[in-house]
Amino acid sequence: MNYLLIIILTVFLLIFLFFIKSLSLPSQIKKAEEYFDAGDITKAGEIVKKILDRKKDYVPACYLRAKILMNRGQFLHAISEFNGVLALQNFAKYINELEIHNFLAQLYNDTQNYQKEIEEYRIILTFNPDDLNANYRLGHALYKKKEYKKAKEHLTKVILLDSGKVDCYTPLGISCFNISDYEKAEEYLLTAMKQEGDHSEIEYHLGIIYKMKKDYDSATSMFDNSRKSKKYLTKSLFALGEIFYDREQYDDAISLLEQGLGGLKEKTEESYAYRYLLAECYELENKIKEAVHHWEKIFLDNPGFRSTKMKLESYKDILSNSNLMTLFQSSIEELQPLIVELISNLNFNIISKEKVNANEFQYKAYNIKRINDPPILIYFNRTTREITEGQIIEFDKRMADEKCKNGIYITSSRFSIRAKSSAQSKLIDIYDSEYVNKIVEKIQARKRK
DSSP states (O other), X not given: OHHHXXXXXXXXXXXXXXXXXXXXXXXXXXXXXXXXXTTOHHHHXXXXXXXXXXOTTOHHHHHHHHHHHHHTTOHHHHHHHHHHHHHSTTGGGTSOHHHHHHHHHHHXXXXXXXXXXXXXXXXXXXHOTTOHHHHHHXXXXXXXXXXXHHHHHHHHHHHHHOTTOGGGHHHHHHHHHHTTOHHHHHHHXXXXXXXXXXXXXXXXXXXXXXXXXXXXXXXXXXXXXXXXXXXXXXXXXXXXXXXXXXXXXXXXXXXXXXXXXXXXXXSSHHXXXXXXXXXXXXXXXXXXXXXXXXXXXXXXXXXXXXXXXXXXXXXXXXXXXXXXXXXXXXXXXXXXXXXXXXXXXXXXXXXXXXXXXXXXXXXXXXXXXXXXXXXXXXXXXXXXXXXXXXXXXXXXXXXXXXXXXXXXXXXXXXXXXXXXXXXXXXXXXXXXXXXXXXXXXXXXXXXXX
């Protein structure tokens, strides 16, 4: 009987002790949390370990261990631990699920697992679509992934909820830019410009917007600033080169574009476009050798890029023809004696002349065989490009302004089929590189004698 009583008392005692110990877990975890909040991670970890040694699936201890791992920079272990908490039964009884998803989103960002980070914030937004932090983080994460349309949606919501989130304006502006909402892009980027810091990215994108609007002065100002950044130097120089090209300031474009050659990443579409633009500027300045040099660089890597192959083939004749090259090695003023002879061989005497630009001259002349005929207008165009129908039409307008019924168009290049047809219908005689070459050859032969 006594033995039976002892056994019963022992069982009750064990149950009591177990009950007491179980009651002590909340107090122990509370103590661990106090150490954690105070920054004493070691003591907090020791308590958590003891708890989990006794009860391995105790949710508050598992959750605190995950936070300790996160605090120590053991991000992958922390991710595993937080996901483990979500898998435990009745975890929501102890922990707010939103907190876990926020921690996981942050950890995925720290480990650059942006897809997982996005998934976590999407889960958070199912609980609360207006969650400021989730929209903020998700917007930035989508921006990094270049999902600009979705990034715009979330970042727009952020600034509506809290306009003080000033670091949203740059990614929001660039997101709008990339989905072609240029009006909003300009608005947000100008707001971002008011904040302190490096504005090169903002200035570059604003420069592109102003360039598209043909506001070249504002665009140039932006690109001049953005090219101070190494990251945007080449891009900014290319954009400035395009502006000078549109303004027909080819020499200025060349000067700028030459500065960026050293920073080109070869064998890329960007480098081909850069060299092609530079070559075109050299071409328009009639510096054929320089233009061909850059077209050849492109051709070696990408023979099919734009009209590079055609350009090189068309300039082989000029480069191998010393007579034609003579035209491109002197200024237009130095070529006047040669041009006078070209015109005199057509039986015309010049009575007046006018410089149009560095490569074009306009002359009034009369026919020495038909002195009573009214003067005609003669146009000389030193170029390597094919003369277009538009240029013939423009010359016809000049003839009308000068009250000339007939005209002659002379070029060092060739005429397009439509240009030839247009000239024929407008009483304009045309002479191309074949005629120029023949006359220069006669002059050179005479000089040799």
